[in-house]
Amino acid sequence: MGKPAKHVFVCTQSRPPEHPRGSCAANGSADVLQEFKQQFEQRQLWGRFALTGCGCLGTCGTGPSVLIYPESVMYGGVKKGDVTAIIEEHLLGGNPVERLQLPPEIWG
Numbered sequence: 001m002g003k004p005a006k007h008v009f010v011c012t013q014s015r016p017p018e019h020p021r022g023s024c025a026a027n028g029s030a031d032v033l034q035e036f037k038q039q040f041e042q043r044q045l046w047g048r049f050a051l052t053g054c055g056c057l058g059t060c061g062t063g064p065s066v067l068i069y070p071e072s073v074m075y076g077g078v079k080k081g082d083v084t085a086i087i088e089e090h091l092l093g094g095n096p097v098e099r100l101q102l103p104p105e106i107w108g
């Protein structure tokens with residue numbers, strides 16, 4: 001396997017419904033991850049880029065959360081319909097999708 005140019009992490013953390021932090025799973029992150037997988041397959045992106053479903057990324061209140069390295073770009077409120085823009089503009093085009101980016105303050 002070659003070194004991927006970028007690595008996409010999609011939070012799929014779930015929590016009990018009464019949990020105060022909520023979760024990305026409750027906000028539809030499984031659909032987002034599935035859409036990434038389908039598009040990676042269709043566009044033959046495996047190998048060029050990496051994709052991983054993961055646990056909590058810390059921005060639960062604005063999920064579903066998607067984190068992309070090496071730029072450390074954190075996206076919030078990502079819907080299935082946003083995946084095309086992230087792939088075309090960010091992964092392939094090199095320009096993060098501004099409208100979905102969380103502010104740098106999230107890194108504290």
Ligand code: FES
Nearest residue numbers: 011024056057060
């Ligand atoms: S549950 Fe997804 S960022 Fe915390």
